[in-house]
Amino acid sequence: MVGSAAAAAGRQAFAGRGPAELAAWLASGGIEVACFGHGSAKTLEQLWEEVEAGETQLFLEEGRPLREVxxxxxxxxxGQGQTLYEEAQVLPNGSRRPRGLPLSEKLLPGEAWQEAVVRGVMEELGPVLPANPQVEVDEASMQESVETKESQSYPGLLSKYVCKRVSARVLSGLPEGAFTTNEQRSDGLLQHCWVWR
Incomplete structure (x- = not known):
């Protein structure tokens, strides 16, 4: 269904079966995949993992690859009215990537954003939270926006971000000061650095 909707909109969905086909598809659209995996850029394999997990969709639009997330x-x-921000990430290769963003999570196909709030809190902050934390979501605060720009993670790849923004609170268990959490990835350990502002 996604493919037919995309075709109706004048674009074609990527239908490859692995990283090699993805690399060829991106290169045919003018993307230099040799830039992937250097410095703070993610690898081609990580992009493939996002596509396989349904976190990312890829389309050819007007001859140019487009990533939708x-x-x-x-x-x-x-309780002090401060908001939690991911100040930076320390990548598995030791390089530091500035973030300055609130907790962010990619939505999965068919996932309601309300479910994604709890999943995101658990995935990103679970190591510092008590078992079964209570997450209070202000559903009336939800706002949606769309932004299209070149991806920081995948140089040269135009990315369209459909963003939902919502306010929430974890009722107890979050550290009061700055803290870090770790995430095991296929390329090693990723460290998230969190601060209150």
């Missing part, structure tokens, strides 16, 4: 930004506040 649905992102949920969760503005987690504490």
């Amino acid at each position: 649905s992102v949920l930004n969760v503005l987690l506040t504490n």
Whole structure:
């Protein structure tokens, strides 16, 4: 169904079966995949993992590859009215990537954003939270926007971000000061650096 909707909109969905086909498809659209995996850029394999997981969809639009991602930004506040931000990430290769973003999570296909709030909190902050934390979501605060720009993670790849932004609170268990969490990825350990502002 996605393919037919995309075709009706004058674009063609990527239908490859692996990283090699993805690399060829991107190169045919003018993307230099040799830039992937250097510095703070993610690897071609990581892009393939996003496509396989349904976190990312790829289309050829007017001859140019386009990545579409649905992102949920969760503005987690504490009792002092401060908001939690991911200040930076320390990548597996040791390089530091500035972020300055609230908790962000890619939505999965068919996933309601309300479910993604809880999943995102658990995935990103689970190591510092008590078992079964209570997450209070202000559903009336949800706003949606669309932004198209070149991806930081995949140089040269135009990316369309459908962003949902919502306010929430974790009722207890979050550290009061700056803290870090770790995420095991296929290329090693990713460290998230969190601060309250």
